[in-house]
Each structure stands twice: as C-alpha cells, then as structure tokens.
Amino acid sequence: MWIYEKRLQFPINIKKTDPQLAKAILTQYGGPNGELAASLRYLSQRYTMPTSQAKAVLTDIGTEELAHLEMVATIIYQLTQDATGEDYMKSFAEALYSKWDKGIHPDDSGTIAFSATYINTMGRDYIADLYEDLAAEEKARATYEYLLDITKDPDVIAPLSFLRQREIVHFQRFGELLDKLQLEKNMKTVHPVNFPEEKAYF
Amino acid sequence: MDNVLNKQELLRQIQELGFVALELNLYLDTHPDDEAALNDFRYITNNLNQLKQLYCQTFGPLTNFGNSMLSKNTWTWASEEDKWPWENK
Numbered sequence: 659m660w661i662y663e664k665r666l667q668f669p670i671n672i673k674k675t676d677p678q679l680a681k682a683i684l685t686q687y688g689g690p691n692g693e694l695a696a697s698l699r700y701l702s703q704r705y706t707m708p709t710s711q712a713k714a715v716l717t718d719i720g721t722e723e724l725a726h727l728e729m730v731a732t733i734i735y736q737l738t739q740d741a742t743g744e745d746y747m748k749s750f751a752e753a754l755y756s757k758w759d760k761g762i763h764p765d766d767s768g769t770i771a772f773s774a775t776y777i778n779t780m781g782r783d784y785i786a787d788l789y790e791d792l793a794a795e796e797k798a799r800a801t802y803e804y805l806l807d808i809t810k811d812p813d814v815i816a817p818l819s820f821l822r823q824r825e826i827v828h829f830q831r832f833g834e835l836l837d838k839l840q841l842e843k844n845m846k847t848v849h850p851v852n853f854p855e856e857k858a859y860f
Numbered sequence: 861m862d863n864v865l866n867k868q869e870l871l872r873q874i875q876e877l878g879f880v881a882l883e884l885n886l887y888l889d890t891h892p893d894d895e896a897a898l899n900d901f902r903y904i905t906n907n908l909n910q911l912k913q914l915y916c917q918t919f920g921p922l923t924n925f926g927n928s929m930l931s932k933n934t935w936t937w938a939s940e941e942d943k944w945p946w947e948n949k
Binding site for chain 2: 661662663664665666667668669670671672711714715718719722728731732735736739827828831834835838
C-alpha cells in the first residue's frame with residue numbers, strides 16, 4: 659500500500675522558461691539513470707531480498723525515488739508551462755512539443771521511451787541486484803552533475819543539487835546493506851564469485 | 861493572502877521535518893541499534909505529526925485515502941483553491 663502526500667519532498671519554484679533545459683532534465687524522468695527506473699528497480703527487487711532489513715532498505719529508497727520522480731516532473735513542468743511553440747523551436751526542443759505539447763512523457767530526453775530493460779531483478783542472486791543498485795546511484799549522481807554543469811538558474815540548481823545529494827546517501831545505505839549481507843554469508847571478499855555458496859556453477 | 865503565506869510556511873516546516881524523519885528512517889534501516897537515532901526519530905516524528913495535524917485542521921487533508929482527518933465539511937482535496945504540488949502560479 660502507498661499513501662500520497664500533496665506536497666513536494668523539496669520546494670521548487672522556477673520562474674524562468676527554458677524548454678532546452680527541460681529537455682535535458684527529462685532524461686532523469688524516463689531515461690536509463692532516471693528516477694522511474696530507480697524506483698521500479700528497487701520496488702521490483704525487494705520481493706526476493708533475503709532479509710527483512712534488505713526489504714526495508716529497498717522499499718524505503720524505492721518510495722523516496724517516487725518523490726524524486728515528482729520533483730523532476732515539477733522542474734520540467736515549471737520550465738515549460740509558459741513556453742510557446744516558438745520558444746521550443748528556438749531552443750531545439752520542438753520534437754517534444756510536436757509529439758506531446760507540454761505533456762510530461764517518460765522517455766530519454768525526447769528519444770527512447772521508458773524501458774524496463776534499464777533494470778534487472780536477479781532473484782536469489784541478491785548480491786548482483788545490490789551491485790546494480792550501487793552503480794545506479796553513482797550513475798544518477800553523475801547525471802545530476804552533468805545537468806548542473808549546464809544549468810545557470812538558481813531555482814533549478816537548488817532541487818538538482820538536492821537530488822544529487824540523495825544519490826550519495828542512497829549509495830551509502832546500499833553499501834552498508836551489501837557489507838552486512840556479505841558478512842552474514844561469511845564472504846571473505848566482495849567479489850560475487852563467492853555467491854551462491856551452496857552450488858558450484860563452473 | 862495571510863492564509864496563503866502561512867500555508868506555504870507550514871508546508872515548508874513539514875518538508876523540513878519530513879526530510880529529517882526520512883533520513884533517520886533510512887539510517888535506522890541499516891543501524892537499527894543506534895539509540896540516539898531512535899530517540900531523534902521519536903522526537904522528530906512527534907513534532908512532524910503535530911504539524912501535519914495543524915495543517916489538516918487549517919487547510920484540509922494533506923494525504924489521500926483517509927490518512928488525514930477530515931476537519932472541514934468540504935472536500936478541499938479536489939478543489940481549485942488547493943493547488944497541486946507542481947503548480948506555482
């Protein structure tokens with residue numbers, strides 16, 4: 659069960675119109691390292707996690723990602739709400755306008771539509787899942803940094819910086835979880851060839 | 861106008877305490893035996909719930925499906941006056 663709260667996780671109030679920046683940020687809505695992929699990844703992987711603690715971490719972080727999805731959509735909405743078709747033309751974002759007007763479509767900055775191929779659910783090899791999760795947080799952090807490089811508007815920089823920082827905290831929590839699970843499994847190294855221990859595959 | 865300002869201010873406080881509660885929640889997921897964090901979480905959630913109650917009493921429900929008390933006799937959840945989070949105009 660989920661509950662919706664009629665508020666953003668972090669305040670966003672963007673005054674300037676900028677379809678070009680909106681198009682760039684759209685990758686974090688429906689792109690490979692975006693918030694939709696993050697949320698679906700964790701909320702799908704949680705079912706086959708080995709411990710209640712692991713299920714808690716994936717449920718809670720997967721839920722926070724939905725709040726981030728709403729934040730990214732809000733940034734795009736506010737950057738484009740007053741834009742004209744001509745504004746989209748001038749800023750090389752007309753392919754978004756011609757397809758969706760100002761609709762917020764989960765795709766990779768106007769190219770590939772959102773795809774579940776961005777995520778894996780490896781079942782009993784939860785170690786593989788957690789390595790994917792750590793990598794996903796790092797890739798999302800990097801993407802926010804590249805977006806910050808091309809952003810001058812302080813009203814956009816603030817929420818993007820917040821989202822970037824959350825990736826670092828999530829990476830930390832996933833790392834702690836992975837360490838704990840590996841200790842519990844008496845794994846001497848972090849290399850995944852030690853898992854699973856019951857059966858030799860090679 | 862006064863009410864609009866207060867609403868945003870109260871919402872901002874809920875965002876702040878809500879963030880602290882979320883951070884402590886994630887931390888406690890991987891540090892369940894940290895007593896200081898448990899105490900902080902108890903303190904913060906108590907304050908957060910008081911603020912949310914105040915918000916609901918003054919401005920209407922913050923959450924759907926019966927998770928906020930209905931303190932007025934109108935359905936503000938779907939009213940034009942009660943803006944959605946992405947709307948800043």
